Amino acid sequence: MKAFFDERQLGHNPHTYFRRGAAMPHQEQPERAIILRDMLLKNGFPIEQPRDLGDTPIKAVHNPAYVDFLRDAHARFVADAGPEALAIPTCHPGRRRGREPSDIHGQLGWWMTDTSTPLTEGSWTAAYWSAQTALAAAEDVMQGARASYGLSRPPGHHAMADCANGFCFFNNAALAAHHMRRTWSKVALLDVDVHTGNGSMDIFYDRGDVFFCSLHPDPKTYPTFYLGHAEETGEGDGEGCTLNVLLKQGDGETEVLRALERGLSAITGFGAEALVISLGFDMASDDPLAAVKVDAEGFSAMAAQIAGLGLPTVLVQEGGYLGPSLANNAEAFLTRFRKEIENQ
Ligand SMILES: [Zn+2]
Structure with missing residues (x-):
């Protein structure tokens, strides 16, 4: 199983954000990707640099004006x-009745x-x-690999079609899933x-x-709030194609594996021909953002369950912060996943 990584991803270097009423050190640090890359090297995963597919596949999912805004917004x-x-941003348009301004401060909030x-x-x-890293992993699987891992950073799954959210700018996993529709x-x-x-839920x-499925604690009480409720099941052509499986804060491996089984069985019922995993390691007991308690053994068991579906699979890195077990948990998941698919 190949991995994709590009060092230019280390250039996003946020030091501060605001949480619980205070300026806090930002958790989404470049060091996360270095730890994960070193784990890949240690375990003999071949690492390739993604090729540049340009912004067309990004604009196929994201509002092109949002993509163009991000390009020079910092400058x-x-x-x-x-x-x-x-x-x-220090100002926001509320619920989007309004127009994008031309002032940079107004645009940040927009x-x-x-x-x-x-x-x-x-x-x-x-x-x-x-984004290119996730797309490269998708292309690898589209070209016949059984599975591929995109070490994407910054993460993506909170980014919507037209806005950044929760440490995320481009929704890497959604880009991969949309791109893979060319083949499946x-x-x-x-x-x-x-x-x-x-x-991801909003995009699809x-x-x-x-089909979109997410396992997470109840958004009524756990960030990123607002979306991810059990009764949200999709709309229009997507009715029945969204599944939110709610965990309780403090849940352990048993509950997580049961929730995963429910998600996998829904994916089978949908008739999926290929799979993208938004792979975070922040279910870890010692993650700085921890809400449930999974250890390395649990991540290994999750990998075996997911590999058991037998589908072409793109693994896209999401969260998992600078807790002591980040490398161990990633290693447990990825080496088990590789072993399972080699034995199939
Ligand atoms: Zn997360």
Whole structure:
């Protein structure tokens, strides 16, 4: 199983965001990707650099104006506010009745939903190559690989078609799933990051060709809030093609594996021909954003269950922060997944 990674993803370097009423150190650090890359090297995964597919596959999912905004937003912001200022929105349009302004401060609020996506000088380049990394893994599987891993960073699953959210700019897993529709008529996207894949859900909510399932604690009480409720099942052509399986905060492996089984059986029922996994490791007991308790053995068991579907699978890296077991958990999942598919 190949992995894809591009060092330009390290250039997004946010140091601060606002949470619980205070400026906090930002958890989505470049070091995460270095730890994961070193784990891949240690375990003999071949790592390739993604090729550049341009922005067409990104604009196929995201609002083209949002993509164009991100390209030079940081440069425009510092030209106005100075290099030390934080490119974080401080005003928002509410529920989107209105028009995009031309002022950079107004635009930040228009295209970003919260304070967790501060733009730094390398943010556009990092987000762009994070997207290309997921697309490269998708192409690898479209060309016949049984599975492929995209070490994408910054993560993507909270990004919606027209806005950044929850550390995410481009929805890498959604880009992969949409791209894979060129080869398969039915694709499933399964999100096992501890947070709801709210952006992915929103992108595919009215589509019947991509089934979306996410496992996460109740969004009534757990970030990123707002979306991911059990009664949200899709609409229009997508009716019945969204499944949110709710966990309880504090749940352990048994409950998580049971929820995963429910998701996998729905994916089989949908008739998926290929699979994308939004692969977060923040279900770990010692993750800084932990809400449930999974250890390395649990991640290994999850990998075996997912591999058991026997589908061409793209694994796209999402969350999993700088807790002590990040490398161990990623290693447990990816080496087990590789072993299972080699034995099939
Ligand atoms: Zn997460």
